[in-house]
Amino acid sequence: MGYARALRCRKCGQEYPVQPLSLCDFCFSPLELSYDYKSMASAVSRDTITPGPQSMWRYHDMLPVEGEPVDLGTGFTPLVKADRLGRELGLDQLYIKNDCLNPTYSFKDRPVSVAITKAREFGFDTVACASTGNLAASVAAHAAKANMKAYVFVPSDVEPGKLVGIAIYNPVLVTVDGSYDDVNRLCTKIVERYNWGFININLRPYYADGSKTLGYEVAEQLGWHAPDCVVAPAGSGLSFTRIWQGLDELSMLGLIEPVNTHMYLTQAAGCSPIVNAFQAGTLHVHPVEPDTIAKSIAIGNPTDGYYALRIVRQSGGGACAVTDEELVAGMKLLAQTEGIFAEAVGGVVIAGLKKLMASGVIKRNELTVAFITGAGPKTQETVADIVQPFTVQPSLESFEEVVGVPV
Numbered sequence: 001m002g003y004a005r006a007l008r009c010r011k012c013g014q015e016y017p018v019q020p021l022s023l024c025d026f027c028f029s030p031l032e033l034s035y036d037y038k039s040m041a042s043a044v045s046r047d048t049i050t051p052g053p054q055s056m057w058r059y060h061d062m063l064p065v066e067g068e069p070v071d072l073g074t075g076f077t078p079l080v081k082a083d084r085l086g087r088e089l090g091l092d093q094l095y096i097k098n099d100c101l102n103p104t105y106s107f108k109d110r111p112v113s114v115a116i117t118k119a120r121e122f123g124f125d126t127v128a129c130a131s132t133g134n135l136a137a138s139v140a141a142h143a144a145k146a147n148m149k150a151y152v153f154v155p156s157d158v159e160p161g162k163l164v165g166i167a168i169y170n171p172v173l174v175t176v177d178g179s180y181d182d183v184n185r186l187c188t189k190i191v192e193r194y195n196w197g198f199i200n201i202n203l204r205p206y207y208a209d210g211s212k213t214l215g216y217e218v219a220e221q222l223g224w225h226a227p228d229c230v231v232a233p234a235g236s237g238l239s240f241t242r243i244w245q246g247l248d249e250l251s252m253l254g255l256i257e258p259v260n261t262h263m264y265l266t267q268a269a270g271c272s273p274i275v276n277a278f279q280a281g282t283l284h285v286h287p288v289e290p291d292t293i294a295k296s297i298a299i300g301n302p303t304d305g306y307y308a309l310r311i312v313r314q315s316g317g318g319a320c321a322v323t324d325e326e327l328v329a330g331m332k333l334l335a336q337t338e339g340i341f342a343e344a345v346g347g348v349v350i351a352g353l354k355k356l357m358a359s360g361v362i363k364r365n366e367l368t369v370a371f372i373t374g375a376g377p378k379t380q381e382t383v384a385d386i387v388q389p390f391t392v393q394p395s396l397e398s399f400e401e402v403v404g405v406p407v
């Protein structure tokens with residue numbers, strides 16, 4: 001059984017019963033789940049978790065659901081020791097959390113698996129989401145599995161590869177002429193009109209907590225230790241806060257030592273409202289107009305920017321932005337040292353890590369985990385210039401003439 005006992009306002013502390021609701025009636029601040037950690041602590045231990053399924057649902061008792069999950073086999077993705085990339089960047093202990101290897105090729109399967117499970121518990125027959133692409137694919141796939149109807153809304157300039165990866169699951173796919181922030185505004189009107197489970201609106205607290213499993217898994221995979229440093233991307237900032245919460249909860253439950261992890265946040269320079277605020281020394285995030293090829297995180301008005309920044313500051317971490325050129329170089333570096341083809345956001349993380357190393361912010365001996373949250377094949381156009389094959393006739397002579405004799 002689950003141990004979520006209420007929804008609680010992050011600002012004024014007002015509590016609400018567990019229901020489809022994301023904002024406080026009094027101060028309009030985001031609601032989050034409040035758990036009975038005492039009961040949870042008596043039910044979970046390393047010994048109860050370790051023999052569980054090889055998926056995020058090994059942490060079932062720590063997630064806000066009651067019964068059987070809607071599960072495509074998400075999570076417990078590899079934590080890869082990245083020695084070649086580490087040497088390149090000057091890190092002795094670098095790990096990549098490779099969340100490309102989820103059922104719809106991004107970390108979004110984690111929050112969606114929880115939110116759809118909750119939607120079913122609440123009795124919704126239709127689910128929906130506002131998305132930059134990855135979330136829509138995941139919602140559509142999980143809705144197919146759960147036999148629910150799905151409406152998914154994305155900006156019309158979403159990458160073509162992502163549209164195919166959504167449409168294959170046959171949701172009602174709506175492209176909106178505008179930015180993600182426009183899509184989101186439209187969806188906040190739709191949610192008031194229809195009785196739908198909106199994954200990242202009225203189901204947002206449940207959706208949010210699916211990402212905690214990123215923190216749980218990394219600590220478990222490190223032998224029940226929190227890393228010294230985390231480097232992760234931020235769009236809305238929500239998943240960034242939940243990676244931290246995952247580590248923090250494990251410590252609270254006595255499963256790991258107190259957490260001293262430094263949290264580093266990365267964004268693309270063409271959409272870096274959270275990094276801007278960090279550099280300006282404020283917790284107040286000013287919206288920007290996105291202009292970057294890292295579209296998955298091109299969110300100009302990040303809902304959880306303030307909370308993400310607070311974690312960056314409290315953890316003694318940092319934030320940095322990288323140009324589109326730098327992020328493309330980051331994608332190539334990751335692929336060519338570790339064999340991992342990440343989408344543009346992965347390039348943001350690797351290029352950001354490179355900058356943090358170069359400026360001496362992260363030290364060589366610190367155990368660092370870089371989070372790669374989505375797979376490259378969906379956004380091939382960002383690196384299409386690398387395709388420069390040798391074209392030969394099917395003869396040995398032609399091969400040696402065009403390619404040269406291998407030495």
Ligand SMILES: [Zn+2]
Binds near residue numbers: 024026
């Ligand atoms: Zn409130």
